[in-house]
Amino acid sequence: MSILEADRTVTTTLAEPLTRRERVVLSELAEDVTLEExxxxxxxxxxxxxxxxxxxxxxxGVSTRAEAVAWAEAAGLR
Incomplete structure (x- = not known):
């Protein structure tokens, strides 16, 4: 899935689409790094x-880092 296709998927499934920076931060959450890093x-x-x-x-609609990473994987963003 291309980035453009992923953008369409995320945009159509969310009431408020993620910004480009939010998508970057979400991808960083999947790494084993702190918020400071x-x-x-x-x-x-x-x-x-x-x-x-x-x-x-x-x-x-999540409340933990693990849930956010799982959501990103399910949405094809990882």
Whole structure:
């Protein structure tokens, strides 16, 4: 599945589509790294990453990192 196809899938299944940055953060969550390490990779603060993670969780209807990663895999984003 191409990125464009994945975008369509995610957009059509969510009330609020994930932004490009939220998709990046979601993919980073699948790695064994801390929020601080994600922030460093993305050149933002840890609080920015925390806000983006909360937004992703709310949009996809999960409450844990493991659920978010499973959702991403099921949606074909990983």
């Amino acid at each position: 994600i922030a460093t990779r993305l050149f933002v603060t840890r609080n920015t990453v925390k806000s983006q993670v909360r937004s992703v969780y709310r949009k996809i």
